Amino acid sequence: MHTEVLNISKNECTICQVETCLTFNPFVAHLKERIATEKTLKSEFYRYVLERFEHDICIDLDMRPTDAEKYREMLELIYSILTPPIANEKEFHWALSTPVPDKIFFSTEAFYEFHSSHHSNLYTLNVSKNEMFSDRQKRFIYNLILERMYGFSSAMKNELLFSYQDPETGLSRYFNIQTDARFVEIELNGELPELSFDTIEPYLHSHTSLELIEKAIPLNIFKFKGFSIITLTDVTLTHALDSIRTELVNHSANEEEQYAHIISSLKSLAESPGIEFGLMPFLTINNEPIFDNDECSRSILLKAAKDFNLAEETFDAVVEDYNQNPRPIFFNSITDDKIGKFPFLQVLKQAGIKSYGIFPVYYNKKNVGIMEVYSYKEIVFYEKLLSKLQATIPLIAQLLQNSIDQFEARIAGVIKHKFTSLQPSVQWKFNEVAWNYLKEKRKKKKSPEIETVSFSHVYPLFGAIDIRNSTVERNSALQEDLKSLLSILIETLQVLNEHIHLSLTGKLVSKCEEWLERISGYITTNDELMLDTFLHNEVNPFLEHFRNNYPAERETIDKYFDAMNEETGASFEHRRNLETSMQLINTSINQYLEQAQTEVQESFPCYFEKFRTDGIEYDIYIGQSIAPQRVFDTLYLKNIRLWQLRSMAEIARMTHDLGDQLSRPLQTTHLIFIHSNAIDISFRNDERRFDVEGAYNIRYEVIKKRIDKVLIAGTFERLTQPGKIAMVYFNPTEAAEYDEYIRYLQVQGYLLDDLEYLELEELQGVTGLKALRVGVNYQLPLLNK
Template sequence: MHTEVINISKNNCTICQVDMCLTFNPFVEHLKERVLTEKTLKTEFYKYVLNKFEADPCISLDIQPENAEGFRESLELIYSILTPPILNEKEFYWALSTPVPEKIFFSTEAFFNFHSSHHSGLYAVNMPDDELFTQRQKRFIYNLILERMYGFSTVLKNELLYSYVDPETKLTRFYSIFTNAEFVKIVLRGELPELKFETIEPYLNDFEGIEILERILPLSNFMFQGFTVITLTDVTLSHAMESIRDELVNHSANEAEQYEHIISSLKTLSEDPCIEFGLLPFLKVNNQPIFDTAECSQSVIISEAKHFNAAEETFQALAFDYNKNPKPVFFNTITDEKVAKFPFLKVLKEARIKSYGIFPVYYNKKNVGIMEVYSYNEIALYEKLLSKLQNAMPLIAQLLQNSIDQFDERLEKVIKEKFTSLQPSVQWKFNEVAWNYLKTGNKKNKSQEIETVVFNNVYPLFGAIDIRNSTIERNTALQDDLKALMATIIKTLLTLKEHIHLNLIDNLIYKCKDWEQKISGFITTNDELTLDSFLEKEVNPFFNYFRENYPEEKPVIDAYFECLAEDTGIAFANRRNLENSMQLINNTINHYLELVQDDVQGSYPCYFEKFRTDGVEYDIYIGQSISPTRAFDVLYLKNIRLWQLQSMAEIAKLTHELAGQIERPLETTQLIFIHSNAIDISFRNDERRFDVEGAYNIRYEIIKKRIDKVLIAGSVERLTQPGKIAMVYFNPNEAAEYHEYIKYLQEQNVLNDDLEYLDLEELQGVTGLKALRVGVNYQTASSK
């Protein structure tokens, strides 16, 4: 153990903002309580330690961190009490610090060595200077004051994340730094000011309110006594997984960068600097694989093929064949003999890659791409490596599927925008901008940019019709299909057993029944991969052998292979039914919205854009700038809001009436986001769509994307429910306006008399959301 003083501030300056006294008294009081409450043999140890402390005449003094060596025996007793006996101090990152973390005066060998090797200011992680360190320190102080003196808890915890690059592996490692203030006592000087939670709530969870808290609660009124306990925990692997999740949820528009970040996290998970990764989604045009995209640039075999000018047709054929029978393939070494047998390895050998592996990635039982593992050294333990990556595979599958979806959407947008005319309501603006470009253009100016199409001060309307629990429905359909498949296999094996006497048949039956048990739970991507391997390597070869060598058994075996056909087989029946049902619902919604386009545009021109999700979402923008030749009045906005509410009720009825037509029972939810303030939108030439303009307006988009699964405050109930229309709002005036529309539609028997006013849970960066919710009257038939 070390008693050398370590300054936490990276500039080694003393900047504590409150009086403090380093003392063991709070710890001694804690020991006294434990002696009274502890019922095990630990009581004797606690008594022994307590006697040691009470016998020390210096124990109540104000100790200086520099004098810690004189209290080594007491400090080691504290370490023995607070840590498990089996921990090795050469491996355990643990230390004692002043009441407000400023100076570490006692630490394990592991902590001291870690700090000596990597210290750049432990509490200055991701902080450029000591000013921010001071803010963090003040936040720590006020967290304790508000919690101990007032019982107010805060979101910000006494935990930080520290990262450094391991000099040996060159890989980034992450450590969680946690400060335990259990042995810190706050002494009040004078009267404690009266505080109401509502008064300071806005300042509890960020650094911006520190100055206000200082005026309300001067730090001169408090003294901190005792010590804090600091521990470091290696969270590298969990942080790498969280980084992958964050990239999937909050990725930037640059897909190549997203892939690079995720591949970097995979390297961290592997914990081997010699291992490299590549990712390749299977993108297709007219069912032919294509590789000339940013996503494909993260595949080593594609990158090297381009570098060495290999024919793209070779890899198209390879990808096409591989997708027919995807399976793990790995080469611990790439030799001339293997290159002769597998020509695609040639470009890897020329790039001096010595080991290479391909592993199929599945999303909803569909092969969506591959993960490559390669090295410029030989890799022997692929199995150990894959076990480390197993938890990341569902996330990788989601990444590759996202790339496929985004690529398909890009194609669809190009087709729509290039080969379909723009909506008449905004066509005039594009004509105007194009003419200005031609009129003022200079043929010699190759870099001239076209003017951005902008509509200022338009009112947005957002609506979303979502298929309820679509993810759960997909997993259930998959389970039902796999159960049907296992039942077919078992039935076929039992039939063969009547004529063929092999113990292997009983073994296969046993394995199938075991799979039936696994299928009853949640099915992971790895389970699907393992099941596919079982079918391809055991079941199918077994049946193929008897189909070819026992003609009399051919009919029953043919029936099994027929069930595997995606278009007609029973092994895909539930998924087909689900997709058909979802498609019918979405087609019905889209058809209805197409029919009512004239109604929407009739009173005043507006821009109307639909998006395909598991249901249908749409944006509507209306305002003077969209139709400058016609006077705009807010009454047109009110009219379209009433239309939106009425149309949502109509859509709810239409989807409800499909119950007898769809093959799997599905329900829809209806959501409206009410936004009273006008925003600016612009046409993004790179994505060929309209988007909001400006930082304030972006907040509208953020809220829009986060409310689809919002819960009612204080409950686990989702706001959106089948048979109801939910209307999310901020402003009470918005609720009053919509209440009038609801009353009107209730009198028309369109809506039920069950209006609810609801408070919603806080979302990330969004507070104060409220909602109206009202039921749709299914007793009246739909009009379309």
């Protein structure tokens, strides 16, 4: 035990305006009370201690901290009574201080060493810049006065949290500093000021109104007599768990930083600098696991797998196998024998890891990921460590589930932004319907039918940008690819026949030649299926046999199988070029419409829905019911019709200019259906899109789907042609309106001076269709874009 005087704060500061006296009297009074009430053998010990105090005249004696050595025996008796008998002073952080904690005058070996090594400044380490040591002293004093003299208990306890970095481990450690003032008496000199609860309530709850209580209670009328007890308790493990909980509460913070903080807390909990941690949530797309570095960067196994090029299939197999039988696995050392049983350990060994362990993490009985424990040196996973980690598993489970939820929310956000029908212009209606549904559900206490989202009396606009002769182009590409494949196959079989004489080889060559002739015309789906059956059932097994048993022929045969690779093979080249070209055209159109519709929405909110076919089709609906807070006028309808015609011209120019970038030359056609009458639409939950309502409205939908291939009356010419914009209508007034738009855009340089008025062939159930058709100006620059 030490009797050297230790300053609690290393900064010199003025003690609060309260008189203090270091004395044993309150302790002696406590002994007398215990002797009177204690019924066990402890009473004899208490009586012995009391006699020693009375014999050495320690009662009614005021002492200075520097006199502690004179009373060492008395102080050791106090220590014996106030601490557990089995406490080891080399491990137990305990000390006695002046009544208002300022100076330590008696301390255990552990406390003295701790204070000396950290220059403790115990009461100021967690003090903010605006808070002085004297403020803490004042709060300690006022808390005691309020409790002892007024009976008010403060929500703030006489506890502090002290943190430091352990020099041996480099890890943060945390101690709770508790001040016990039960042997401090308060002596009043004068009258006690009157005090109401309302006056001091702000201070009791938050200690933010120190000035308020200073005015109400002067300190110069009080005297503090006795001594305080200071105890330091290692709360590193508790603090680590609390830190993880705090991070989970603040789960809106940056996910990467959150994982880093939690792993740091796990390392503090482990109390070993050599132990590292990794965390990996199990993320899935369509129930298939995915492993993305950005999402799982805290997994050492995933990092090592990517760094050392572990095959993705192998890694997937490892995870799938583990998911089927999740259990804790520990490797205190990574040896060649263990690598033979668990091949994934090879990449960990290459990364320098000597010990590795996995904990499966469950959330609501579902395996949501793993926690990894590893080290770059061989260690033993002691039961003590495993017990500590077990306490964190529910918290880690919540963290990994949060990551899964956030990942799924991001996916849903992309889907909602890019694909869903719920656009901002109609979102309000869905919100309204959903709220009504929740209210009805609450009233009926069971799930009611959700009402249909519908909009009445809206004006439709339809546009279609189609890739010309896409079916013919697909058949042509297929034909060219199959000819290429059969040519390579015939060549392969002929080379084989030169080295391995089999009559069957000649027969296969003959069948291939028959197929070459058969696919020279239009290829039906049945032709394609039959050829595929021939290749997979007859040719491929035949060639596989020779590739496996005749190494000299392997190179020749591999050329054929390489040609069948969908991503790189020669027999898919034309189809790949076609799909790439179509993708470029459709992506360009889609991006244009995404940007261009902003102009439309700014004039008046409307519903804008795109569909992917071989090209792009879109529906636009505009009307009062879509934006009830604004006044609708037909001028907005005219404005959007003019925009539609101009945008068609711009799209035609854009797709024409893409010609040099296309792997396979393609052209687009451009169609608008003019419908002057308003219709009703409703949202179909099963298809997640709007559809028309009523028999008359459905007629609009039928016409819209049939006019893409309509012919000009009395001819075999398709209405839609590359370089032209076709506008189908019924009513002559519609033609007159669009005639004005066309003439305006001709002046602006968008369209050519070749407007045609056309009669169209009758369609099934539809007569009287007419059309306007005008050429797009590819040559002159646009004057207004």
